[in-house]
Amino acid sequence: MVKRMMNNVFDVIVIGSGVIGSSIAYHLSESKNHEILLIDKDFPLSGTSGSTQAWVWVHSKVPSWYGELSMFSAELYPFLEKKIGDVEYKRTGGIAPFFNKAEREKAWRLVEQQAEVGIDIEVLTRDEVLEKEPSLSSHVAGATFSKLDGNVNPFRLVELYVKAAKRNGVQCSFYNQVIDIEKSGDIFRLETYKGVFRAKKVILAGGPWSKDLGSMLGVEMPVKQVRGQILVTEPLQPFLKYTIGGIRQADNGEVLIGYSKEEVGYDRRSTLDVIQQTAKMATDFVPALAKANVVRTFSGIRVMPKDGFPIIGEIPNMDGAYVAVMHSGITLSPLVGTLMTELLTDGETSIDLTRYSLARFEGV
């Protein structure tokens, strides 16, 4: 393919090079039929996608149609890895512990719900949980368990999405904030720090910053910013086998701990109160962690659509404008990249996205 010189005119501009934007750029580039620009106000991994435990998590995602979407995406990971390289995807199996016997009944309801879409969940007794994961607290009352869950190295994942996209001819412009978007006729005109770019189609994949991008197009993006804080321990001997709802051990031995949620806008500081609560969760779940040393804390701003579910598809009443914004972008990125490619290429998708349309919020 003859590569056009950078003339600032593209078929598609993807704004945001986090896990979702870079996955869309990569999947769209596979056919090598589009001139694509991937643009980001910072550098890949500087935002949400670089500050996550990166679970690929399925089994407790409800309602079941959302669980099903997560399952389809998790199932794409082994093949994705064949295409873009080793992203350290591990299907460890996932344990969501509970500490109150009364919750066993709720666990069985989850099993029934998720069985409708083929998500296989086991309800473990206390003894069964401790047999699987002996380091968990003996106070555990039980857990739900699924083989579908796992985790991935988010740094490798995004880096390899971007590298693969570049190999397919995608152009990247990083440290380059989009200042304004205008549409005239069929063409979007993006004013950025590093000049003007034009495209027939534009995809907003800015995660929590999609709110700002939306307003450039006059669209009220119905999302919240939610801060999550995470603790990192020193490297420890491998002792946690599974991805536990709240805790996982990385290949290098570090244990990542956290499942906090605060609505504090774009404030990314680590705060002692939440770090202490997270440390308490760590030792409540895995008592031996009391003796582990904490090396680092980090914090990221997640995006949370107002109803909790992904926003994927066309922006209503604006031909050529698309959005892909969601919590759980790590889990969903292989599928979302695939579906957005179908949508932009064929105008329709193999999974009906009506439920995920931005249009569902209108009039709310």
Add this chain to the structure above:
Amino acid sequence: MDKSTIVCRCEEINVDEIETAMKNGAETFDDIKRLTRCGMGPCQSKTCLNPVREIIAEYTGKPLADIRISRMRMPLKLVRMSALTNGSEGGNVASVFGESVEDGETNDE
């Protein structure tokens, strides 16, 4: 510094790896860190911060004073988990299981 000189002892990252990250577009310590793990080990960039800043300065031709330092976060030096659990109360930490069995139609806090 030789290409193979180790700049980050904790993660064993050499000059060549830092320069490769910059060839891939990274311009700051933290962006290099996320690509290479340089500075992510037990010392939390206390050893490698300035060598890496010098490499960035040389590569970009900018004065050293213009090269930002890494983002420092607590606890700055190793702290036992049990030292943090004392006196922690309150509820910003959610339960994965708990969320799944609440009414799944809404997810508001």
